[in-house]
Each structure stands twice: as C-alpha cells, then as structure tokens.
Amino acid sequence: MSSEGATLHHRLPGDVTPVDLERLLWGIVLLSLVADIVTTFVGLHLGLSESNPAARGAIESYGLGGMVALKAGAIGVGLVCRPLLEREYRAIVPAGLAVPWLAAAILNVYTISTVV
Incomplete structure (x- = not known):
C-alpha cells in the first residue's frame, strides 16, 4: 500500500468550508x-483597574490609542503568521485572537456587574 500522491482533505460538518469558517471567525475577532x-474602558471609568500588565501600560501611556495599537499589533502578528499554515488550518489564527478577547470581555462584564 502506498501513500504516494495521496492528499488529505478536511471537511467540516455541513456545507462549511475552512474559508467560510475563517471568515466567520474574523468577524468574531472584530466583535470580541x-x-x-469597550468593557475595559467602562470598567476603568467605574474605578476598576486593568489586570493585564501590557494593556495597563499601553492604556496608562497612550489611552484608547494605546489599547487599539496593542490589539492591532496582535492582529498583525496573526496576519503575518497566517500564510505559514495550510489553508485548512488558517482558522486557528482568528480563533486564537477571538477566544481570549471574548473571555476578557465576558470577565469584564461580570466584574462590572459586581460594582454597578
């Protein structure tokens, strides 16, 4: 038995292609x-503090612009690394950005709800 010339194609459930999944995840990156x-700055306005040292430094030094630049830098790293992956696996890049930012937003909402 030979695997010469064989290729492995990954299919997602339903009619979702890896490209469709990646597009959806980039949308979730933007939302998260x-x-x-928004939740970070609402919390700061209410007297809470930023727990991420990198974000805290960016906010203390440059305000909203610093936070946006920090996020843009993370997206930039993801976009630079994305072509290194096979097409089927490129959705991991937006997923790796969206998951922690979504978790942070949820934690922020919870923390804000405890002081309002």
Missing part, C-alpha cells in the same frame, strides 16, 4: 475586540 475595549 470591540467588546473587550
């Missing part, structure tokens, strides 16, 4: 980024 930034 906005949610994280």
Whole structure:
C-alpha cells in the first residue's frame, strides 16, 4: 500500500468550508475586540483597574490609542503568521485572537456587574 500522491482533505460538518469558517471567525475577532475595549474602558471609568500588565501600560501611556495599537499589533502578528499554515488550518489564527478577547470581555462584564 502506498501513500504516494495521496492528499488529505478536511471537511467540516455541513456545507462549511475552512474559508467560510475563517471568515466567520474574523468577524468574531472584530466583535470580541470591540467588546473587550469597550468593557475595559467602562470598567476603568467605574474605578476598576486593568489586570493585564501590557494593556495597563499601553492604556496608562497612550489611552484608547494605546489599547487599539496593542490589539492591532496582535492582529498583525496573526496576519503575518497566517500564510505559514495550510489553508485548512488558517482558522486557528482568528480563533486564537477571538477566544481570549471574548473571555476578557465576558470577565469584564461580570466584574462590572459586581460594582454597578
């Protein structure tokens, strides 16, 4: 038995292609980024403090622009690394950005709800 010339094609459930999944995840990146930034600044306005040292430094030094630049830098790293992956696996890049930012936004909402 030979695997010469064989290729492995990954299929997702339903009619979702890896490209469709990646597009959806980039949309979630945008939403989670906005949610994280908005909830962070609402929390800061209410007297809470930023727990991420990198974000805290960016905010203390440059305000909203610093936070946006920090997020843009993370997206930039993801976009630079994305072509290194096979097409089927490129959705991991937006997923790796969206998951922690969405988790941060949820945690921010919870923390804000405890002081309001």
